[in-house]
Amino acid sequence: MKITSARVIVCSPGRNFVTLKIETDEGLTGLGDATLNGRELAVASYLQDHVIPCLIGRDPQQIEDIWQYLYKGAYWRRGPVTLSAIAAVDTALWDIKAKAANMPLYQLLGGKSRSKIMVYCHANGRDISHTVEEVLRHAEMGYTAIRAQSGVPGLDKVYGVGKGTTFYEPADADLPSEHDWSTEKYLRHTPKLFDAVREKIGWDHHLLHDAHHRLTPIEAARLGKDLEPYRLFWLEDLTPAENQEAFKLIRQHTTTPLAVGEVFNTIWDCKDLIQNQLIDYIRTTVVHAGGITHMRRIADFASLYQVRTGSHGATDLSPVCMGAALHFDLWVPNFGIQEHMPHNEETEAVFPHAYTFDRGFMYPGDVPGHGVDIDEALAAKYPYQRAYLPVNRLQHDGTLTSW
Numbered sequence: 001m002k003i004t005s006a007r008v009i010v011c012s013p014g015r016n017f018v019t020l021k022i023e024t025d026e027g028l029t030g031l032g033d034a035t036l037n038g039r040e041l042a043v044a045s046y047l048q049d050h051v052i053p054c055l056i057g058r059d060p061q062q063i064e065d066i067w068q069y070l071y072k073g074a075y076w077r078r079g080p081v082t083l084s085a086i087a088a089v090d091t092a093l094w095d096i097k098a099k100a101a102n103m104p105l106y107q108l109l110g111g112k113s114r115s116k117i118m119v120y121c122h123a124n125g126r127d128i129s130h131t132v133e134e135v136l137r138h139a140e141m142g143y144t145a146i147r148a149q150s151g152v153p154g155l156d157k158v159y160g161v162g163k164g165t166t167f168y169e170p171a172d173a174d175l176p177s178e179h180d181w182s183t184e185k186y187l188r189h190t191p192k193l194f195d196a197v198r199e200k201i202g203w204d205h206h207l208l209h210d211a212h213h214r215l216t217p218i219e220a221a222r223l224g225k226d227l228e229p230y231r232l233f234w235l236e237d238l239t240p241a242e243n244q245e246a247f248k249l250i251r252q253h254t255t256t257p258l259a260v261g262e263v264f265n266t267i268w269d270c271k272d273l274i275q276n277q278l279i280d281y282i283r284t285t286v287v288h289a290g291g292i293t294h295m296r297r298i299a300d301f302a303s304l305y306q307v308r309t310g311s312h313g314a315t316d317l318s319p320v321c322m323g324a325a326l327h328f329d330l331w332v333p334n335f336g337i338q339e340h341m342p343h344n345e346e347t348e349a350v351f352p353h354a355y356t357f358d359r360g361f362m363y364p365g366d367v368p369g370h371g372v373d374i375d376e377a378l379a380a381k382y383p384y385q386r387a388y389l390p391v392n393r394l395q396h397d398g399t400l401t402s403w
Contacts, residue, residue, distance in 0.1 A: 001026050001100070003060050006052045006092075008034070008044045011379035013346035015169050016040045016387060017318040019374055020047055020088035022096065024060055030095035031374060032088030033287045033321035036080055038171055038389045046085045050074075055089065061100070063093045067293045083265040083290045090291025091324045095369040105327035105370045109292070116361040117329045119313070119340035120145035120208055120233075124161045124168060127151050128189075128196050135197050135207075142359025145206035145233060145337055150193045154185050155395070159212045159403065168341070169315060171387040179403070180395040183219055190223060194230040206233035206337075208259075213240045213402045214392070217249040224254030233337070234259040234281055234310065240402055241269070247278035259283050262312035266290065267298050274302050281310035281336045287321040288312070292328060299332050308336030315341045319351035323372035326355050326364035338362065350379045 002025045009019040018034040034043045051070060058066060070086045071077060098105040106112060121143045125131030131150040138146050149160030157179040162168030190209070197207060209232060215223065220238035227235065234257040239246055241260050250258065259281035264270050265288055273279045282302050289295055299309055309332055311325050329338050340362060343351075353372040354365025365371045392403040 001060055003055050003058050006055050008048050009374060009376060009379055010040065010044055010384045011350060011382045012385045013350045013382040014344040015171065015315060016384055018044050019318060019320060020092055021374065022055065022060065022092040024096060028096050028099050030092035030369070031320045031372060032091035032291070033318045034084050034088035035287060035316060035318055036084045037316035038387065039081065040384070042081050043084045046081050047088060051085050051089060060093050060096045063090065063097065063293060066093065067290070078266050078268065080265055080288060084288055087287045087289065087291035090293050091286060091320065091370070094292045094324070099369040102368050104364065104366045104368060105324065106330040106364060109327065109331040112330050113333050114330060114335065116363060117326055117338050118145060119338045119360065119362050120147050120206065122147050122149065122160065122168060122341055124149045125151065126161060128193050131193060132196050132200050135201055139201060139205055144360045145208065147208040147210060148193060148197050149210065150189070152185050152189045155180060155182060160210060171316070171389050173388055174386050176388040177390045179390050179392050181214065181392040181401055182395040183215060187219065187223055191226045194227055198230050208233045208236065210236040211238045213237050215239050217246040221250045221253035224250060224256040227256055228254060232256055236260070236283070237262065241273065244272040247273055251278050257281065259310050264289060266294065267301060270298065274305050274307050277305050279307060281308055283310045283312050285312040285317060285321065286324045286328065287317055292324060295328060299334060303334040308334045310336045311338055313339030313341060315343055319343060319347065319353045320372045323353050323355050323364065323370040326362055327370055330364055346382065350375055350382065
């Protein structure tokens with residue numbers, strides 16, 4: 001079998017997606033997600049100008065060799081653009097291999113480790129009472145794990161709180177919008193949020209929260225300690241993790257479980273966090289961490305230290321990535337949880353898929369491959385629209401800070 005062609009499909013059915021389609025001389029095709037939120041065209045160019053020419057004529061079944069060729073052969077290793085491009089190729093090749101074997105991808109990986117995949121939703125509210133309403137609404141939908149985010153008094157816009165109740169897309173402007181931020185107000189407010197949520201929902205549901213990299217290590221430690229009475233499933237992305245040792249300070253002060261990694265690209269980004277047992281969940285995802293091939297390495301390494309997976313699954317990942325992630329989730333022995341944000345109707349139509357959701361759990365389906373396709377004619381009706389993620393500035397003096 002040989003790769004005969006490959007092309008990049010960029011579309012925007014409500015938000016931008018970059019998809020790689022690989023075709024072979026035996027008629028089998030594979031899809032991979034290459035979306036990098038706010039930097040989509042960088043990955044599209046990397047694929048079109050630098051990767052695709054190297055794929056033509058290669059055997060698509062040699063997944064490991066192609067992965068190493070694209071990673072080591074480029075000399076310039078790591079980084080979100082490179083690894084997102086490699087992930088797209090890798091995911092498409094696994095799709096082809098599973099189709100050639102006439103198996104759903106999870107079977108090719110080694111079969112099921114569980115019967116279904118627990119997912120968590122986003123319950124977002126403009127204030128505490130609204131967030132409580134959203135938590136209860138999602139509980140009625142069957143979710144057993146719910147991420148709660150609330151507006152903060154005195155701040156106009158806060159991460160996680162969108163205009164509606166279902167589709168939250170933070171990349172909301174042609175140029176970056178600027179939001180104000182106050183750590184002090186956030187730290188005072190958040191324990192009140194979870195006190196109210198626990199009072200209404202009780203103790204039979206998992207609760208999660210995302211700080212989105214905005215705290216210093218000691219601020220993060222304080223938040224983790226303040227939230228201990230509410231027994232969170234995890235606190236996510238408390239502080240920027242470029243300095244992995246920062247999590248030592250957080251770990252010293254709180255027993256609240258910690259999750260990080262949606263912006264990680266390789267095993268090196270989380271090596272120290274895992275081997276020093278500074279986190280409980282690793283949130284790397286198929287599209288940004290080198291595809292199925294590299295995700296397996298990260299998960300196997302994490303399993304040595306009882307760290308579980310909790311892959312990123314926001315709507316900046318296309319259904320192609322979600323489909324691949326669900327097959328990975330069904331197989332991986334040290335699975336923890338999967339993030340789930342429903343895509344809009346336009347995206348669902350562009351990317352027909354075999355995976356399904358039912359009362360708090362997801363199922364990847366049993367068609368050969370990862371089970372996600374693309375309607376190219378429909379995709380062409382949604383051209384790329386430049387959209388940036390916001391930036392944050394400190395409310396009191398305007399200093400740029402982490403968003």
